[in-house]
Amino acid sequence: MGVTLKDVAEAARVSVSTASRALGGGGLASERTQQRLLRIAGELGYRPNTIARGLKTGQSRLVGLLIHNLANASFQVMAEVVQARLKALGYQMLLCIAGDDPQQESDMLGTLADHRVDGLIVVPTGRNGARLAALEAGDIPVVCVVRRDDEAELETVLADDPQGAYAGTRYLIGLGHRRIGLIVGRQDTTSGRERLSGYIRALREADIAVDEALIHAGRYEPETGAVACRTLLDLATPPTALFVANHESALGVLRVTAERRLSIPDDLSLLCYEDTPWFEWHRPAISVVDNGARDLANLAVDRLLHRIEARNGHNAGNGHNAEGAREYRVGARLVKRDSCRSLAPQASEA
Template sequence: MSVTLKDVALAARVSISTASRALGGSGLTSERTQQRLTRIARELGYRPNPIARGLKTGQSRLVGLLVHNLANASFQVMAEVVQARLKALGYQMLLCIAGDDPQLESDTLTTLADHRVDGLIVVPTGKNGARLTALANEIPIVCLVRRDDGTDLETVLADDSEGAFVGTRYLTGLGHRRIGLIVGRPDTTSGRERLSGYVRALREASIPVDDTLIHAGHFEPETGAASCRKLLDLTEPPSAIFVANHEATLGVLRVTAERGLSIPDDLSLLCYEHSPWFEWHRPAISIVDNGARDLANLAVDRLLHRMDAKGNGADSVREYRVGARLVIRDSCRPFDPAARGSSATKLSRSKA
């Protein structure tokens, strides 16, 4: 049987209210009493009920972080940063994964509200704006990575349009004119903005936009694999592929390996979002770093500000941006028209 506060009070021969004040650190008991109660509670194996304590104090000391998956290295970094920042302030983080599923997201939001979290950082699916708006009347909420167009909640975003523009411009600067793009869903902030940055860079280089080179889909490895196969099977396949989300990159690397293609000799490859594994890969993969660590830190800053009663509703700014940057490694090379014939032959053979 679990040890209750009443058990601790009986062992210490004090009232339950005295035990509660001492173990709650209210400062209303002497230091000697607090130390004695703490020792007795530890010896008995007493663990306070955070939900019950939250009902009494109005604070659960819990903060929710709701992301899509942990396959994406950016979400892993964000979870580590958020947990470390909150732990230093005496909060516990509840990590939840919604799988980019609107219904699961809605159910998870209900669960977090039932646990009376003190705040919430959410990477929204974009399909529960009304639910988030209603919940924000009870809980401070900050959206991260994506904007939910159905709500005006404070949001922290990467500069995805500029990041995709810089990445694509790097490839055009290397002489590539047929650049495949594998990007997330166009109904998401990141997917829509990364596509727009790609298109802007092509137009700046006077390269026509070819829809057969653009593939959008769910944020998962299979999207990358299926899209990569379609790109490589084109009559005139791309000389470079820009994979604009981390999950799809895993599928692209699998397909290029299966087809025996050499990067960057047969195909230049540029990926979005940082992962230590990309640097360890051979060849090391060039990336557009979306600044996951900075995004997470800023989201925590904004949430803590909103959790402060004096800060709630005090700011008119609703959207914050963190700049993306190009990290050049070894997976891209200048386009060589003379070598294009042999590469195209190898790509053609890889279809068999």
């Protein structure tokens, strides 16, 4: 489809510059020529070449999104939201799936840079702080989501994990549970640490001793969740409730409970982290702490585009992000469904 601006200009008997201005909008051309050029361009089937434009303007209209996978529900909705928002704003999404692997992440950040993305939203592994900082220094705005990257000072949008984990644990405590198992993520990520700390805070506040045996930290995988679940259930005094701080681990837990023919919530209460449609469709419907993936994505896009626009505005900017590396939190929400039961049967009746 090789019809270029020059072709349009010739057909309309004007110079390329005029054609450019007419089609570019912004009233740089007279109303009359604008209409005419628009018409002719339409007839010829002209489509502006984003690549050429990008070369001149230094904007690729591409934004990178780097996540771990698409199996996780949070990442799914983030990808969907980011792409929808970007599209509405005239950007396209370059999706990179790095599997939480620093090496791959590093590679992909490189390619993203080569493609001169206008900005980047990333769930950092935490091992490529230098690279991310380099991008930022190279005038490519970076926004981290879900986790913080401790090595680099970057604008970051996080779920309120401390609060979410706290609220969830409190909820279980409120139902009368005293032995609450926790299956949580790796402790070398901010989200993993924060979810654990929220849990601990709630216990302390209720004067419940923290039992190390009830806490399992590991990768976010079904298998890991299953193993942790079995260990917990095999304890001399097993927990009466489980708080599973991630969607994938929850799969493993559900499997084990089904295998052992445990009834949820009668035999065991289950509270998960990160919502996913099928938790709602599952019977019993699984109660969750919704980390607000949708909000995370929206806010990340907001922040990123704010900075992209700012950069484009006064190119002679003071440096990078004036406001320093801000950190935003979006609220986590407890969604009560049917997988947690009260341990004090008659308490609220009578």
